[in-house]
Amino acid sequence: MSPVIPIRAVATGGCSDAPVLKERGQREVFCGLTGIIWLHRKIQDAFFLVVGSRTCAHLIQSAAGVMIFAEPRFATAIIDERDLAGLADANVELDRVVSRLLARRPEIKLLFLVGSCPSEVIKLDLSRAASRLSAQFTPSVRVLNYSGSGIETTFTQGEDACLASLVPVLPAAADDAKPALMVVGALADVVEDQFARLFKQLGIGPVHFFPPRQANALPTVGPNTRYLLAQPFLADTARALEARGAQRLAAPFPLGEEGTTAWLQAAAGAFDVAPALFESVTAAGRERAGAALARQRQQLAGKRIFFFPDSQLEIPLARFLSRELGMSLVEVGTPYLHRQHLAEELAWLPEGTMLSEGQHVENQLDRCRAERPDIVVCGLGLANPLEAEGLTTKWAIELVFTPIQGYEQAGDLAQLFSRPLVRRMRLAA
Ligand code: SF4
Numbered sequence: 001m002s003p004v005i006p007i008r009a010v011a012t013g014g015c016s017d018a019p020v021l022k023e024r025g026q027r028e029v030f031c032g033l034t035g036i037i038w039l040h041r042k043i044q045d046a047f048f049l050v051v052g053s054r055t056c057a058h059l060i061q062s063a064a065g066v067m068i069f070a071e072p073r074f075a076t077a078i079i080d081e082r083d084l085a086g087l088a089d090a091n092v093e094l095d096r097v098v099s100r101l102l103a104r105r106p107e108i109k110l111l112f113l114v115g116s117c118p119s120e121v122i123k124l125d126l127s128r129a130a131s132r133l134s135a136q137f138t139p140s141v142r143v144l145n146y147s148g149s150g151i152e153t154t155f156t157q158g159e160d161a162c163l164a165s166l167v168p169v170l171p172a173a174a175d176d177a178k179p180a181l182m183v184v185g186a187l188a189d190v191v192e193d194q195f196a197r198l199f200k201q202l203g204i205g206p207v208h209f210f211p212p213r214q215a216n217a218l219p220t221v222g223p224n225t226r227y228l229l230a231q232p233f234l235a236d237t238a239r240a241l242e243a244r245g246a247q248r249l250a251a252p253f254p255l256g257e258e259g260t261t262a263w264l265q266a267a268a269g270a271f272d273v274a275p276a277l278f279e280s281v282t283a284a285g286r287e288r289a290g291a292a293l294a295r296q297r298q299q300l301a302g303k304r305i306f307f308f309p310d311s312q313l314e315i316p317l318a319r320f321l322s323r324e325l326g327m328s329l330v331e332v333g334t335p336y337l338h339r340q341h342l343a344e345e346l347a348w349l350p351e352g353t354m355l356s357e358g359q360h361v362e363n364q365l366d367r368c369r370a371e372r373p374d375i376v377v378c379g380l381g382l383a384n385p386l387e388a389e390g391l392t393t394k395w396a397i398e399l400v401f402t403p404i405q406g407y408e409q410a411g412d413l414a415q416l417f418s419r420p421l422v423r424r425m426r427l428a429a
Helices: 032-042 054-063 065-069 090-104 117-121 126-137 157-169 189-202 235-243 256-270 275-300 314-325 343-348 361-371 380-388 396-401 410-428
Strands: 020-023 046-052 074-078 110-115 142-147 180-184 207-210 225-229 304-307 328-334 355-358 375-378 393-395
Touching: 032 046, 032 054, 032 157, 032 396, 046 054, 046 090, 046 117, 054 074, 074 090, 090 110, 090 126, 110 126, 110 157, 126 142, 142 157, 157 235, 180 189, 180 235, 189 207, 189 256, 189 275, 225 235, 225 256, 256 275, 256 314, 256 410, 275 314, 275 410, 304 314, 304 361, 314 328, 314 343, 314 410, 328 361, 361 380, 375 380, 375 396, 375 410, 380 393, 393 396, 393 410
Parallel strands: 020 355, 046 074, 046 110, 110 142, 180 207, 180 225, 304 328, 304 375, 328 355, 375 393
Antiparallel strands: none
């Protein structure tokens, strides 16, 4: 593995070595197909063709219900009983669907064949299908594949699998290329633009965002690439980038004033930005974020929060809510704990925080009911029953759909937690 470039913050203390309750059992999470909802908005000339069942089609249709006025850039090629019984050649069928789609939609430059539980069950080899179709449609369309299957995955892993499938096709940077920064993980355009402005003012460049907004704007990668993760759920993508020589800049995630500052500081340290320049470029943003958070702190300080494992954003969110808003962490559950990528976050969690990894939903519900926290962060499937029991909930998936990173969004992020609490208080009054 490539070396990690150190930043000022030392990733020890807090919960760095804290014990973690590891659970296995029934889980209540969405599958990786969900990532298509934000990824198809991000890469504007990409199309996501799910090779799956009617259930898969339902899931993305209902999750992306807002697309009724536009021609969506996702669809499902339905595997039906004839395919499952081996009566039809699924590959021939798939080639037919793809040819028809690309003839009708010439604006598509990148096509993802997205695997699902049914395509895995019938062992349809989508990587072979992708190379076959890529050879046929190159150079106008590149065809890649990844799996969004719900078997043993959680919903943000869809983005990880998608980005990891793109890494091998990133152009190689020249050996003598000057160091470049790559920000890895889909961010809302508005957030990306804010970060691009800050990096420019800091004199850091070139800066590439991955995934890009256009398929023909793939960033180069090589030993001179320094990358910053913008999302905590990108383990496979990080591994693939490091295999191509890129070096990770260790940092907490850009949530809240403190997280954003440390994240920017990791880049500033690697690109030799003078401390005085860093202070002056970030001062206004830090101040605005601090003021917005001070208002939210009045609602949130002292409130007890419980995280069910869902988006993999749980640990950075818990750190933000405890350190910047004074919330008390009852339990912080995460589907997977990547100790290396989360080292700076763990060091910032209060000592003694109850951490759990994986899920045994019944056991966790028992713990949650016994604790009666003020607010519970969980998936949609658990939210309604918990609300019916009088608990206040926040849907984890909303945190992935909403722009929450950076200084300008710090107040909005805090509000996502204060709003349900205020609503509950009004209902109780
Ligand atoms: S991929 Fe699997 S879990 Fe996801 S909608 Fe399809 S069948 Fe359900």
